[in-house]
Amino acid sequence: MSQKTFGQALNDALTIAMEIDENVFIAGEGVGVSIHQDPNMATHGLLKKFGRKRVKDTPVSEAAIAGLAVGASCMGLRPVVEIMFFPFITLASDMLVNHAGKLGYMSGGKSSFPLTVRVKAGVGFGAGSQHSHNLESWIAHSPGLKIVWPATPEDAKGLLLTAIFDPDPVIVVEDMMLYRMSGEVPAGDIRTPLGKARMVTSGTDCTIVAYGVALYTVMKAFKPLSEQGISCEVIDLRSLVPLDKACILDSVRKTGRLVVVHEANRFCGFGAELAAMVAEEAFEALKGPVKRVGAPQIPVPTAPTHEKIFKPGPEDVVLAVRETMKK
Amino acid sequence: MSQKTFGQALNDALTIAMEIDENVFIAGEGVGVSIHQDPNMATHGLLKKFGRKRVKDTPVSEAAIAGLAVGASCMGLRPVVEIMFFPFITLASDMLVNHAGKLGYMSGGKSSFPLTVRVKAGVGFGAGSQHSHNLESWIAHSPGLKIVWPATPEDAKGLLLTAIFDPDPVIVVEDMMLYRMSGEVPAGDIRTPLGKARMVTSGTDCTIVAYGVALYTVMKAFKPLSEQGISCEVIDLRSLVPLDKACILDSVRKTGRLVVVHEANRFCGFGAELAAMVAEEAFEALKGPVKRVGAPQIPVPTAPTHEKIFKPGPEDVVLAVRETMKK
Amino acid sequence: MKENQIVPDLQIRLYTSMILTRKFEEKIVALSQEPYRMPGMQILANGQEAVATGIVSALELEDVIISNHRSHGHLLARGADLNSLMAEIMVKDKGVNGGKAGTLHLSVPDLNVLMTSTVVGAGPPLAMGAAFAQQYKRAKGITVVFFGDGAAAEGSVHEAMNLAGVWKLPLLFVCENNCWAGAQRSEEHCAAQHIFQRAKGYDMPGQSVDGNDVEAVYNLALELVEYCRSGKGPALMEALTYRMRGHGEQDQQHYVDPGELAIWEAKCPIRLYRQKLLNDGVLNQAQIQTIDQDAETRVSAAVAFGDDSSYPGPETALTDVFVQPPSA
Amino acid sequence: MKENQIVPDLQIRLYTSMILTRKFEEKIVALSQEPYRMPGMQILANGQEAVATGIVSALELEDVIISNHRSHGHLLARGADLNSLMAEIMVKDKGVNGGKAGTLHLSVPDLNVLMTSTVVGAGPPLAMGAAFAQQYKRAKGITVVFFGDGAAAEGSVHEAMNLAGVWKLPLLFVCENNCWAGAQRSEEHCAAQHIFQRAKGYDMPGQSVDGNDVEAVYNLALELVEYCRSGKGPALMEALTYRMRGHGEQDQQHYVDPGELAIWEAKCPIRLYRQKLLNDGVLNQAQIQTIDQDAETRVSAAVAFGDDSSYPGPETALTDVFVQPPSA
């Protein structure tokens, strides 16, 4: 165990993966030489350690980067490619959705695509909507793709390692706002299983599900809620696909209430799936309306005053919990 | 009024739009000269009528086709472009999501993008998952884009005309399986308002919401359900964004139950949004679990035996309604 | 190693491969006319056999092939099993992909026909990834990707060519320029007269060839494959040919000038080559007949094999989405 | 009409435009060092002023400009109002886009600076659409799109060039090759030595120019703009220059050879041009000083204007998503 930032934990995972498997390589725009000289960047120092053969700076060609991963993984390599920011997933989406997610199925199980795509997510660095746009629900809606979203340094390492050695295509979302967060990280080759959520707090009145940086928004709401005598069960989802349905359903069957929190647009966001699933499969347990906390249906704004409107805050979580408790 | 197929109704709409506004042009792969010589194709005969200036066959370049629409619409034209099949929307998605949907917002309202994208959807022609993949929830999740989905020849005409003259980007989804369906279509320049759902049948026990070809699957379930004494209120959504929330919520407040039906994958599909919305905003009215009928989380298969598993049938609708009635 | 001279033995193999493809696809034409025999869209390479045969014959088995919607010739030239191929095209469970690919997404990884994408233009970036893997593993093989003149307009093709050029990947880009993309002529989708002219922009050799002359195709392929194999980087080959049966079997070619079709009919790669082999005394009429007959026999057997198998069972619809599915 | 000869009056305008851009961006550098003054990423064109000034000066106001993340020079050369530009960069409500664009997405449609996209490579297809509209309306204007050497690797750029070539659109592609894309050198993202070499593949003229020589840029731009305006089709111009302050203000350029920076520092387009105008007697020291001083004054006023306005009110966060929002 040692104290590491989220970014260092990712870096650790990449280092270990490359050490233990010759077939792992990384590629992307600036994964080798970066404009940042920052040990909290996931790929920091890897070029020096592993050389130009295995750490590939690419042209600004997102479709080709994804195509590289699909083609190389089908040949038995384990590519770990980076798409710099989430909105640029659009440019790679044909390769990911129509190819990585479907070709294995259509081969009748003859081919597999053990690739990993790292992508940076997050709101709040003032670059506006072409650099910030969380699209996890797109990926989750696409059959054949897995998607995980770590919230802690330990999970950053464990989920990335599991993703790299998973036989299927996995998208690993990295919240930019978390890179500098510190936490305990076990040494060595640790694997966080896909499809297992983490119970952060247990409680009796309301289940709150979140992932990534939104988890900390939830935790900030936790105290005021406790003070109001509301006992929340907070679940860190970790893996969106596969989804730990049992964990969520069991919790809601206990608490009778669900609040989902994410930074993506609420409309048709991943929270809709969770809310719908619960309203479908644990309806008899529900004591109040399911509630979704997420962004209004606007592009990610640029101005600080507007970002505040966009980004769900602890007060929104408190409000949502109180509303579902009212009924 | 006259009898027209769905395809002819679309063709009618395009003809009228081009006649009344010089700024309307159409572009896409084979919108001028097509391999099909079929009056049920939306663009049939338009090249002959309007000439090469306004009917533009393009290279196979989906990003450029969408870029053409974004750039030209910002200059005051009203482009109506076609993306041949829904899975190819991936290739146009950066232009649509990051540009058409966001640039107006980021201009501070100085620019507008009155463009229309026609896209063919549908399952059941045996071409497999690279030609069939309904992605309406992607579009609906993206701020700044509208999306409509006609189910009848009349709406095909009315919604397409409204879309073309709407000041915002609108995606018009055309179900391939409906092109040959006939119905009454009013003559002249008719407009179906965006954001107004259509009540197909009124009923008291269960609200069923569907759009496009799925509506007919619902109608096939209607009779057996009636025979079982279950009175359903069927809503044809017509427009996903803007969404006629009031219509759905009012109906559910009356019936106490909701079943959503679409052909897209159920997981994170548009039905999740509807189910979540109802569980959130009409919870107190719900007498049974919300139910979603949609495709399992697999790519659209090729074999007829597999397509049957994928495509929701009337029996699935009956089952869903009965399940929510049980509780 | 491949012959780098055109010897009779090779000539007979080239002819045999082309005629097999032709007979195979003619059977598909016939079956497509019967209701429900051939689900999906049938897209045939009739008239383009010399490209597939010429190029694939110049490859080693370790070389990887990435195909597109017009794939039958590529697979047959590689020696794919006719039975399981036909069964797959009929979407049957004994098909090479268990009835999950159909005619449009055939893949035979055992024979290094790694994948087929029908997203136009998607082949090149996939092939770039495969060629990268070969370079990474210091393998001897190269990758060949087939795409059309229409596909050449897709951005993905540019990205792949550029990246292959920067990284000097062992990748042969083969553009089958058959004058059409759907109902659009090359001039409508390609700004320059020739697609091979783009090669200079990626610092790779680019050449065109008469795609209906199987030996010319073979010879140029040998040269460019050797170039790629030697580690010098990618190359671009444009084969000029013609799509005789239109875009697909539903296409009535109402927009095609019959005169143009007749001209290309006269340039039929198989007819020309048959005549040449007869003239040169490589084969006589009887031998040709035997070869043709044999092809027909094999094709008929393949159809029987396909007929004998069933549509895949409903339960298999849900498998193969993941190698490691979520534990329920 | 633009001067097609370099006359003193024009020379003074060219110098004035460049120095204004430089002073404007130097002020942004200074403000970026103060906490919270400049939200977002500041990406500057320091060192590339001759490209923006040279090209935009060769345009008519009816010509449309599509810009990218390194946009300030393009806007200032077009004559955009400094106050509302600076306010927008400070993300304030008196900004030209009401504080919704920030530095990265500036647009001034009144001046035909139609849009700015920071999705690398997105400009060319957007510009293709704008140029199509000009052709469609038989307008006199052409469209000019600025993109980087890095952007040239994106598929969208290829699609736009090809389509513009097929349709012969009045579109000038300007590649500002500043040797870098992020921390990658051109050789790492461009297979060919020069990006203009791709022009042949799209049947359009392609030429390169010393991007630090404002008159050379202006002259070549005039020629190519005239070509596009005359209806002959698109053209590609590559301007060779250098990005003096790294990718953005956070970039410490640890990966850049200081020797190379020094070489380019010596080739500073403004310094060179100032010297030339002094040598040629077009301007004397005092006149230069007045111009420089005037630029500084205008920039300071712009900052004051920006400081004087506020972050946009929260309520405006929800507007402008649709022109016609759903009736609630």
Ligand SMILES: Cc1ncc(C[n+]2csc(CCOP(=O)(O)OP(=O)(O)O)c2C)c(N)n1
């Ligand atoms: C991305 C994408 N766009 C459109 C299509 C529909 N489509 C299938 S084949 C084809 C024409 C392709 O022409 P070309 O590349 O020349 O190949 P050919 O059919 O001539 O062999 C088109 C447009 C597709 N499959 N994928």
Ligand SMILES: Cc1ncc(C[n+]2csc(CCOP(=O)(O)OP(=O)(O)O)c2C)c(N)n1
């Ligand atoms: C599609 C996309 N990919 C990646 C980025 C991140 N990015 C911003 S600028 C840049 C480099 C662009 O280089 P170039 O086009 O040469 O322009 P320059 O910065 O040199 O002016 C990159 C990779 C982006 N904005 N968009």
Ligand SMILES: [Mg+2]
């Ligand atoms: Mg073709």
Ligand SMILES: [Mg+2]
């Ligand atoms: Mg650059």
